[in-house]
Amino acid sequence: MSVTRISVSGERRYDVVVGSGALAELPALVGADVRAVMLIYPASLGELAGSARRALQGAGYLVHAEQIPDGEAAKEIGVAAHLWSRLAANRITRSDAIVGIGGGAATDLAGFTAATWLRGIRVVLVPTSLLAVVDAAIGGKTAVNITEGKNLVGVFHPPAAVIADLDVLGTLPAAEYVSGLAEVIKAGFIADPAILELIEADPAGAARPGGRYERELIERAVRMKAAVVSADLREAGPREMLNYGHTLGHAIERVQRYRIRHGEAVSVGMVYAAAVARLAGRLDPAVAASHEAILAAVGLPVRYRDGAWPQLREAMAVDKKSRAARLRLVVLDGLARPGILDDPPEELLERAFAEVTG
Numbered sequence: 001m002s003v004t005r006i007s008v009s010g011e012r013r014y015d016v017v018v019g020s021g022a023l024a025e026l027p028a029l030v031g032a033d034v035r036a037v038m039l040i041y042p043a044s045l046g047e048l049a050g051s052a053r054r055a056l057q058g059a060g061y062l063v064h065a066e067q068i069p070d071g072e073a074a075k076e077i078g079v080a081a082h083l084w085s086r087l088a089a090n091r092i093t094r095s096d097a098i099v100g101i102g103g104g105a106a107t108d109l110a111g112f113t114a115a116t117w118l119r120g121i122r123v124v125l126v127p128t129s130l131l132a133v134v135d136a137a138i139g140g141k142t143a144v145n146i147t148e149g150k151n152l153v154g155v156f157h158p159p160a161a162v163i164a165d166l167d168v169l170g171t172l173p174a175a176e177y178v179s180g181l182a183e184v185i186k187a188g189f190i191a192d193p194a195i196l197e198l199i200e201a202d203p204a205g206a207a208r209p210g211g212r213y214e215r216e217l218i219e220r221a222v223r224m225k226a227a228v229v230s231a232d233l234r235e236a237g238p239r240e241m242l243n244y245g246h247t248l249g250h251a252i253e254r255v256q257r258y259r260i261r262h263g264e265a266v267s268v269g270m271v272y273a274a275a276v277a278r279l280a281g282r283l284d285p286a287v288a289a290s291h292e293a294i295l296a297a298v299g300l301p302v303r304y305r306d307g308a309w310p311q312l313r314e315a316m317a318v319d320k321k322s323r324a325a326r327l328r329l330v331v332l333d334g335l336a337r338p339g340i341l342d343d344p345p346e347e348l349l350e351r352a353f354a355e356v357t358g
Contacts, residue, residue, distance in 0.1 A: 002019050002020070003017050003018060003019030003021075003022050003025070004017075004018045004019055004219055005017055005018075006018065006219065006222050006223055006226050007226065007230075008138065008139070008158070008226045008229060008230055009230040010158065010229065010230045010231075010233045011158060011233055012158045014158060014159055014160055014161050014162070015161055015162070016137075016138055016161075016162040016164060016222050016226065017029070017161065017162065017163050017164065018133075018164045018166070018215070018218060018219055018222060019164075019165070019166060019215075020165070020166045020167050021165065021167060022163050022164060022165040022166070023051075023052065023055075023126065023163055023165040023167075023168070024055075025163060026052055026055055026056065026099070026124065026126065026163060027055055027056055027058070027059035027061070028059075029124050029160065029161040029163065030056065030059075030061065030097050030099065030122075030124055030160075031097060031122060031160065033095055034061065034095065034096055034097045034122065035061070035062060035093075035095065035096055036061065036062040036063075036064065036090065036091075036092055036093075036096040036097075037056055037061045037062070037063050037064070037096065037097050037098070037099055038063075038064045038065075038066060038083075038086070038087060038090065038092055038096075038097075038098045038099070039052060039053055039056070039063055039064065039065045039066065039098075039099045039101065040066050040068055040083065040098060040099070040100045040101070040102075040106065040109065040110045040113065041065070041066075041067060041068065041100075041101040041102055041106065042067070042068055042069065042070045042071075042074060042101075042102045042103070042105075042106050043067055043068075043069065043070055044070050045101055045102055045128060046067070048101060048128065048168065049065060049067075049101055052099065052101060052126065053065055056099070064086070064090045064092075066083060066086050068083075068102075068106060068109060071103070071105055071258075072105050072145065072258040073105075074102075074105045074106055074109045075105050075108055075109050075143065075144045075145045076144060076145065077144050077146070077153070079109060079144075080109060080112060080113055080116070080144055083109075083113045084113065084116070084117060087113070087117050092117065092121070093118070093121075094118050094120075094121055096121060096122070097114075097121060097122040097123065097124065097160070098110055098113060098114040098117075098121065098122070098123045098124075099123070099124045099125075099126065100114075100123060100124075100125050100126065101126040101128060102126075102127070102128055102129075102132070103127070103128055103129035103131065103132045103136070103176075104127070104129060104131050104132040104135065104136030104137070104262065105136075106128075106132075107125045107127055107132050107136050107137040108136060108141070108142055108143050108144070108151070108154075109142075109144065110123055110125060110142075111123055111125065111140070111141075111142030111157055111159065112142035112143055112144055112154060112155065112157075114142075114157060115142050115155045115156075115157030116155065120157060122160045123157070123159050123160060124159060124160050124161045124162075124163065125137040125159045125161075125162045125163070126162075126163045126165070127162065127163075127164060128168045128169075128172075129169075129172060129176055129177075129180055130169055130172065130176075130177050130179075130180025130181060130183075130184070130218070131176075131179060131180035131182075131183055131262060131263055132180075133164040133169070133180070133218060133222070134180065134183050134184055134187070134218060134221040134222055134225065135180075135183040135221075135225065135242075137159070137162045137164075138162055138222060138225050138226065138229065139158075139225060139228075139229035139233070139239075139242075140156045140157050140158035140159065140229065140233060141154065141156060142154050142155055142156070142157050143155075145258075148318055149250070149254055149315070149318040150250050150253055150254060150258070151250075152318070156233055156234050158233070164218070164222070166214070166215060166218070169209045169214075170209040170210055171209075172209060174207075174208065175261065176261070177207070177208065177209055178207050178263070178298055178299045178300060179261035179262060179263030179264055179300075180263055181199075181206060181207065181263065181298055181300065182245075182262075182263030182264070182266045182267045182270070182295070182300055183221065183263060183266065184199075184217050184218070184220075184221045185199065185267075185270070185294060185295060185298075185300075186242075186244050186245055186266065186270060187220065187221040187224045187225065188294075189244065189270065189291070189332060189335065189336075190224075190241050190242070190244050190330075190332070190336065190338045191224045191227075191228075191241075191336050191338075192220050192221075192223075192224050192336065193335045193336055194220065195217060195220050195221065196290070196294055196335075198213045198216060198217055199213075199217070199294060199297070199298065200294060200297070201213070203294075203297035203298050206298055207298040207299055225242065228241070228242060240330060240340070241330055241338040243330050244270060244273060244330045244331075244332070244338060245266045245267070245268075245269035245270030245272070245273050245330075246266055246269055246330075247269065247273070247316055247327070247329055247330070248265075248268065248269035248272045248273070248312065248316065248353075249262070249265040249266035249267075249268065249269030249270075250265070250269075250315070250316075251312045251313075251315035251316045252265040252268060252269070252304065252312065253265045254315045254318075255308065255311050255312055255315055263300065264300060264301050267295045267300035267301055267302060268301055268302060268303065268304050268356060270291055270295065271291050271292050271295065271302045271303075271356050272352055272353060272355075272356050273329060273330065273331055273332070274287070274288040274291040274292075274331075274332065275288060275352040275355045275356060276329060276331060276341065276344065276348065276349065276352040277331035277332050277333070277341065279348050279351055279352055280331070280341060280344065280348060282331055282332070282333050282339070282341070283331065283332050283333065283334065284334065287332065287334060287335055302356065303356055303357060303358045304353075304356055304357060305357065306357040306358065308357075309350060309353050312353070313346075313349070313350075326342060326343040327343060327344065327349075328340050328341070328342050328343070329341045329344060
């Protein structure tokens with residue numbers, strides 16, 4: 001087993017362990033002083049959760065397994081409340097831990113539950129989707145959704161460790177893997193253009209598990225996020241740039257009631273953000289055009305349906321980056337040069353959306 005350890009510092013240091021067979025490190029990373037573990041996992045990952053449970057039990061931990069719904073249905077306050085009740089029933093204390101296995105929704109929920117139980121207990125995250133590996137599980141953001149928007153109720157709570165076992169990614173459906181690739185490509189545009197070069201060199205390989213550059217792409221994306229969140233855990237400064245493509249992306253998700261994959265929505269959102277920046281005179285047309293070319297090459301959507309702007313604009317108003325009634329968009333001034341466009345004109349926003357319809 002060969003693993004890479006990528007350190008995330010800040011308020012509390014932890015490692016992201018990347019590699020084939022990395023799941024074997026789970027018992028050691030839970031912690032020597034922990035007595036009991038609540039294992040949280042979605043219904044579709046029962047077999048993997050069973051293996052994790054046996055490994056933890058073999059290491060001497062008392063394990064309580066709790067199944068949650070698949071996908072965004074897990075990120076409901078009612079699901080969190082059920083888990084709080086189970087934590088109480090199983091007498092999980094401040095010296096115990098939660099292990100969260102699953103995609104981004106599951107790791108968000110596990111982190112949120114750990115952050116809010118007894119004002120914060122230890123949590124180890126085992127992301128099983130590419131999206132969760134390179135984004136959702138890293139950085140300590142935890143949240144649940146409400147009717148008014150995604151991730152509006154949450155708390156910052158860094159995990160004790162993140163285990164990114166590349167073998168697990170090999171079981172992902174093709175569309176799920178490609179969806180996660182949007183966050184890898186985002187890392188390329190905002191910070192590490194070498195990611196874009198690797199994808200352009202082999203887009204078909206990048207779009208499937210086990211491609212020749214998979215590990216390098218993942219490690220580059222993880223290192224980028226680790227560096228950003230180490231410097232800014234609570235999104236008071238540069239961490240805001242990680243939301244590139246997410247203002248429209250989250251609006252699309254909300255309008256579609258989360259029946260679209262996150263990466264697909266963010267892909268359209270990045271093409272939109274590039275169009276906004278170009279129309280505002282901040283981004284070179286060639287760099288703006290490269291968004292569509294790279295995203296489309298791996299099979300991600302770059303267009304959205306016409307006629308949806310009024311609904312989407314309303315949803316965009318409920319955005320974590322907004323200040324008072326002013327919309328703030330993450331844009332690019334060039335490759336790896338992210339910035340903020342504050343209170344852009346409505347006419348410019350609508351013109352940019354017209355360019356991504358069809």
